[in-house]
Amino acid sequence: MTDETFNINYLAQLARLELTDEEKQHFSSQLGDTLEYFKRLEAIDVEGVEPMAHAFPIYNVLQEDVPSSTFSAEEVLANAPKSSENQIVVPKVVE
Amino acid sequence: MKYEAVIGLEVHVQLKTKSKMFTRAPYYYGAPPNTLTDPVVLGLPGTLPVMNKEAVHKSAKVGLIFGSQIAEVCKWDRKNYFYPDSPKGYQISQFDQPICIGGAVEIELPGPSRNVMGEHRSVRLTRAHLEEDVGKLTHGLGESLVDFNRAGAPLLEIVTEPDMHTSEEAFAFLTSLRMHMVYAGISDCDMEKGQMRCDANVSIRPAGTMELGTKVEIKNLNTISGVRNGIDYEIKRQIRCIEEGEAIVQETRRWDAEKSRTTSMRSKEMSHDYRYFPDPDLMPVKLSKETVEGLRSELPEFPYDKQRRFLEQYSLPFTITSVLCPDRELSDYFEAAVAIYNNAKSIANLIANDLLRELAEAGSHGSLPLSECKVKPEHIAGLVKLIDEGIISKQIAQDVFIQMFKTGHAADVIVREQGLEQTSDTSELEALCRDIITNNPKPVEEFKGGNEKAINALKGQVMKRTQGKANPKVVDDVLKSLILN
Numbered sequence: 019m020t021d022e023t024f025n026i027n028y029l030a031q032l033a034r035l036e037l038t039d040e041e042k043q044h045f046s047s048q049l050g051d052t053l054e055y056f057k058r059l060e061a062i063d064v065e066g067v068e069p070m071a072h073a074f075p076i077y078n079v080l081q082e083d084v085p086s087s088t089f090s091a092e093e094v095l096a097n098a099p100k101s102s103e104n105q106i107v108v109p110k111v112v113e
Numbered sequence: 114m115k116y117e118a119v120i121g122l123e124v125h126v127q128l129k130t131k132s133k134m135f136t137r138a139p140y141y142y143g144a145p146p147n148t149l150t151d152p153v154v155l156g157l158p159g160t161l162p163v164m165n166k167e168a169v170h171k172s173a174k175v176g177l178i179f180g181s182q183i184a185e186v187c188k189w190d191r192k193n194y195f196y197p198d199s200p201k202g203y204q205i206s207q208f209d210q211p212i213c214i215g216g217a218v219e220i221e222l223p224g225p226s227r228n229v230m231g232e233h234r235s236v237r238l239t240r241a242h243l244e245e246d247v248g249k250l251t252h253g254l255g256e257s258l259v260d261f262n263r264a265g266a267p268l269l270e271i272v273t274e275p276d277m278h279t280s281e282e283a284f285a286f287l288t289s290l291r292m293h294m295v296y297a298g299i300s301d302c303d304m305e306k307g308q309m310r311c312d313a314n315v316s317i318r319p320a321g322t323m324e325l326g327t328k329v330e331i332k333n334l335n336t337i338s339g340v341r342n343g344i345d346y347e348i349k350r351q352i353r354c355i356e357e358g359e360a361i362v363q364e365t366r367r368w369d370a371e372k373s374r375t376t377s378m379r380s381k382e383m384s385h386d387y388r389y390f391p392d393p394d395l396m397p398v399k400l401s402k403e404t405v406e407g408l409r410s411e412l413p414e415f416p417y418d419k420q421r422r423f424l425e426q427y428s429l430p431f432t433i434t435s436v437l438c439p440d441r442e443l444s445d446y447f448e449a450a451v452a453i454y455n456n457a458k459s460i461a462n463l464i465a466n467d468l469l470r471e472l473a474e475a476g477s478h479g480s481l482p483l484s485e486c487k488v489k490p491e492h493i494a495g496l497v498k499l500i501d502e503g504i505i506s507k508q509i510a511q512d513v514f515i516q517m518f519k520t521g522h523a524a525d526v527i528v529r530e531q532g533l534e535q536t537s538d539t540s541e542l543e544a545l546c547r548d549i550i551t552n553n554p555k556p557v558e559e560f561k562g563g564n565e566k567a568i569n570a571l572k573g574q575v576m577k578r579t580q581g582k583a584n585p586k587v588v589d590d591v592l593k594s595l596i597l598n
Contacts, residue, residue, distance in 0.1 A: 032386060034195055071188040071391035077399040083167035085132040085139035087151065094147040094155065094261065104146040105251070105258035108197040112252055 023053055115320040116355075118348045119328075120283055120313055121239075121275035124290060125268050126300045127246060127308040128171045133265040134245040135162030135205060135395075140267075142306045146260040154265045156201035161394050164189075168267035169398055170408055171299050172212045172243045175269060177409050178293050179238055181216030188397040189243075192387045197259050198247040206270075207242035208389040212398075214240050218273075218293070219417050220285040230431050233417065236286050237274040244268050249307075263307070269300075275314065275325065280344035287311060287340060292416050296441045310335050313344055316361070317351045326351075327361040331375055333368045343368035347375050419444055427457035436465045442483045446490055454494035456501060463493055467511065471518045487521030488514075496524035504528065506535045508581045535584050539591060542575070542583060546591045549574045557596055568592055 026046045030037045037045065091104045100107040133140050136153035153160045176183045190208040217235040224231035248264040250257050271290070277283050291302040291309060302309040311334045316326035329351065334343045346368070351361055366375040414422075420438040423429050429437075437444045443464065450460045468488060475481040496513060499505050505513060505528055516527050528534060549571055550557055559567035568589070575588045 032193075032388070071397055072393070074396075076396045077186070079164060079396045080166035080169065080398070081137060081163050083130045083132050083165050084137060086137035088138050088148060089150045089152075089155070091145065091147040094150055102256075103258060104148075105260050106147075106197075108257050108259055110252055110255050110257050111197055111250065112257075 024049060114356075116317045116348075116352050117320040117322075118278055118344075118351075119275045119316050119318065119325055120277040120279075120344060121328075122271075122273045122277070122283060122286060123312045123314070124271045124273075124287065125246075125310045126175075126271060126290075126294060126302060128168050128267040128269055129298060129300050130165055130167045130171070130267055132165060134165050134168055134243070134267040135265060136160075137163075137165075138265065140262070140265070142303075142308070144262055146258075147262060149262040150264070154200070154261055162205060162392075164395060164398065165267060168243060169212070169400075170404075171267075172241065172269050173400055173405060174297055174408050174412060175241055175271070175294070175299055176213030176216060177405070177412060178297055178299075178415065179213075179216035179218055181213035181238060181241065183400055183405050184210060184212050184214060186210070186397050186399050187212045189392045189395045190389045191392050192244075192389055194385055194387060196247070197257065198250050198264070200248070200261060200264060204245060204247060205392055205395070206244035206389075210397075211240040211242035213238070213242075216241075218286060218289055220282065220289045221417070222281065222285055224431075228430070228432050230435075236276045236282070239272040239274055241269055241271045244270060275316075275328075280341045280348075283313060283344055284337065284341055287337070289417075292439050296413055296416055304336055307335070311340055313340070313347075315344060315347045315351070317348060317355070327363050329361065329363065329375075330365045331368050332365060332378065333370075336370070339368055339370050342370070342373060343375065346373065350375065413441060416441070427451070427461070429457060429461050433461045433465050436469070437461065446483060449490035450493040450497075453491055454498045456497050459497045459500065460493055463497060463514065467514045468493070468518075471515065475518070486518070488517050489521075492517050492521075492523060499524050499528060503584065504534055506581060506583070506585060508576070508585075509533050509535065512581075533582060535582050539587065542579075542587060542591050543595070545575060545578055545583075546571075546588070546595055549578070550592070550595055560596060568596075 026037070026042050026049070029049075030042070095101040095104065095106065098106040131139060131141075133149075133154065136151055138149055138151040138154050140149055153162060173183050175181075187207060187210040189205050191203040192206045192208070193203040195202055216238040218238060219233055219235050221233050222231040246263050246266040246268040248259050248261040250259055252258075273286065277286060287309070294300045294302050294309075300308055304310070313331045313334055314328045315331060316328040318324060318326045329347060331343050331347055334340045347366070354361055362377075365378045367378050368375050416438050420434045423434045423438060423444070424431065437447050447457075447461060447464055450464070451457050454460070468486075469480070471488075472480045472483065472486060496510060496517065499513075500507060500510050509528075510524075513524050513527050513533065516522070517524060520527075553571055553574065556567040556570040560571075571592050572585065572588055575583055575592070576585070
């Protein structure tokens with residue numbers, strides 16, 4: 019099922035997800051419901067309201083530039099499936 | 114047909130801060146792989162970003178340097194994509210509210226010769242936005258290695274209008290940008306260390322027309338020569354395409370320095386869909402007028418302004434100003450010396466010739482930094498004063514300079530201890546000159562026969578016998594009067 023406002027195959031590709039037909043239908047329906055909800059939000063009259071990135075008017079959460087501690091290379095690599103030369107090994111990403 | 118290239122640049126500049134953009138993990142160049150990370154850098158669950166005040170302030174300073182509008186309020190957005198260099202699956206960047214809007218960079222094009230100032234013009238800026246750097250990938254056989262040290266370092270992306278037309282202009286832009294950044298302590302902008310990286314948008318159009326051609330983005334122009342060669346190659350490639358009746362495809366191409374060519378990375382159809390949205394973890398930043406004015410007061414005099422002042426105030430030749438002024442430390446050093454002893458020309462010459470030569474020879478990796486040099490402005494001032502007062506000859510001054518450089522002793526101390534004062538006592542010189550005239554009949558005859566230059570051989574002998582301490586002008590007079598009378 020493909021809603022007119024989104025393409026489930028394209029979304030799955032962007033999210034790097036391999037979906038079965040059944041899953042596609044399942045998630046399409048869920049995403050469709052979410053979009054329905056946004057339509058309700060869109061119906062609210064926001065004339066004269068400044069667009070905002072946050073609900074709270076809090077600005078300038080800033081820290082002084084004072085360096086703190088770091089992980090050791092061993093800690094960084096602890097969860098890596100494969101490592102070499104203190105770096106994480108991944109499948110080659112350029113041709 | 115004649116074509117004109119249209120070039121716009123996107124330059125990434127790493128800001129010189131001690132810690133990263135959204136966490137206080139340290140950042141510096143050259144650390145062993147994966148030793149500059151923390152839970153935020155690695156995007157571990159439950160971590161939250163906190164903005165680096167210094168990075169925000171340095172970015173605003175860049176806007177002030179180039180006359181941009183500093184946003185009263187700006188916010189940060191997530192740029193979503195999957196790539197192994199980006200642990201979170203998104204990069205925190207600024208989409209529609211960048212910290213700096215507009216502005217212009219003054220550039221200098223090469224003059225007709227080294228001695229003549231080239232044309233100055235300005236390249237307009239579109240915007241500059243503050244984001245985080247990504248990790249570094251090293252590609253091997255079938256595998257890539259990931260180092261997250263660089264991930265999260267503060268990065269300012271500066272975007273120009275398509276205001277340049279040759280690789281020469283692009284080069285001049287980068288040179289000027291770097292000079293201003295280093296002057297104001299914003300970044301070291303060392304391209305070899307990845308502190309300044311450049312992508313170019315290049316299109317061509319028939320000369321004299323206004324409509325822009327299809328643009329191609331070139332990535333990986335990561336050295337100064339790469340910028341020149343990559344842009345030149347791409348201009349030629351596009352002209353060849355059009356002349357052979359092919360259409361230019363809107364695409365991203367990578368500059369391959371080894372093979373000296375650009376190759377296609379992706380076309381527009383495959384372009385990324387970044388799905389930007391405001392980062393809910395970061396609150397927007399407001400820069401008050403007071404903060405902005407405070408930052409403005411910390412800015413130094415800019416290099417081209419300083420150069421114009423040096424040309425006028427000190428009547429220095431252009432070549433000398435173009436050595437002194439691009440380097441803030443060196444030009445400050447010059448002015449400190451002139452403040453002690455007022456002979457700008459001689460001081461500038463000593464700095465541009467002797468000092469820079471010795472610094473270049475003394476350094477193991479490039480020149481020795483001025484801060485480590487034993488010769489201070491007062492040493493230079495003292496040496497020039499001794500020359501001006503006729504106490505030492507210019508020739509001796511060269512040796513005194515080298516000794517000052519090695520020992521850090523004052524010029525007058527070196528001169529006194531070694532008895533290097535110049536001899537202007539004519540009776541002593543006369544006896545010596547007589548002796549040399551008697552023993553060198555050949556140049557004497559030549560000089561009498563009208564060869565003016567023959568006297569130099571005699572002068573050389575006198576200087577050698579006095580170990581350079583004779584006043585050359587006096588020697589010249591004495592020799593001539595003895596030979597001709």
